[in-house]
Amino acid sequence: AQTVTQSQPEMSVQEAETVTLSCTYDTSENNYYLFWYKQPPSRQMILVIRQEAYKQQNATENRFSVNFQKAAKSFSLKISDSQLGDTAMYFCAFIVSVQFFGNEKLTFGTGTRLTIIP
Amino acid sequence: KAGVTQTPRYLIKTRGQQVTLSCSPISGHRSVSWYQQTPGQGLQFLFEYFSETQRNKGNFPGRFSGRQFSNSRSEMNVSTLELGDSALYLCASSLTGSGIQYFGAGTRLSVL
Numbered sequence: 001a002q003t004v005t006q007s008q009p010e011m012s013v014q015e016a017e018t019v020t021l022s023c024t025y026d027t028s029e030n031n032y033y034l035f036w037y038k039q040p041p042s043r044q045m046i047l048v049i050r051q052e053a054y055k056q057q058n059a060t061e062n063r064f065s066v067n068f069q070k071a072a073k074s075f076s077l078k079i080s081d082s083q084l085g086d087t088a089m090y091f092c093a094f095i096v097s098v099q100f101f102g103n104e105k106l107t108f109g110t111g112t113r114l115t116i117i118p
Numbered sequence: 119k120a121g122v123t124q125t126p127r128y129l130i131k132t133r134g135q136q137v138t139l140s141c142s143p144i145s146g147h148r149s150v151s152w153y154q155q156t157p158g159q160g161l162q163f164l165f166e167y168f169s170e171t172q173r174n175k176g177n178f179p180g181r182f183s184g185r186q187f188s189n190s191r192s193e194m195n196v197s198t199l200e201l202g203d204s205a206l207y208l209c210a211s212s213l214t215g216s217g218i219q220y221f222g223a224g225t226r227l228s229v230l
Contacts (some may be wrong), residue, residue, distance in 0.1 A: 052217075
């Protein structure tokens, strides 16, 4: 069974600053994907970034980047130049590689509530 | 392309009733997954459908069921509602093999 742990229930940061959200996971699988999803007050779950476990290079999407440490089973999200629109719940999520038929189950962490202060 | 559409957005039911929630996936997506989100339990996987077949099921009682139609639209049903079923129910669709799930805005169910 897979588990995902987010140890920071809440964080806040001043606008334009950089913030890092932590995530650790546990699995015996070797092929998997990791994600960060964002859920603003509108409730819509939005994909922020994806990391494939077989790739050593850390994923980057504009102001969002990850620090993926496979051996340590760590997957943190860095948000640079934070903006008011980044205020949301952030969920770390895990899925075993869907290369094999029949696995589309995401396992989520408990989330980190991030507030960007003007 | 239109996103994942869930209807209705809000529902209020009383204990003992049953409810049906609907999800229309992104065009071309054949996999539909359902999740329950509550403050206490967080996000929990309910089940996943692909080509009208349930492929995966989470640890929920048999009162929770679902189905998928030939056009990939999916419904989930909860019978004999309990107070603890009050939650945000999220539907997600994916292009099988991509590993990425796209979520709808959810249905907020309140059981009184």
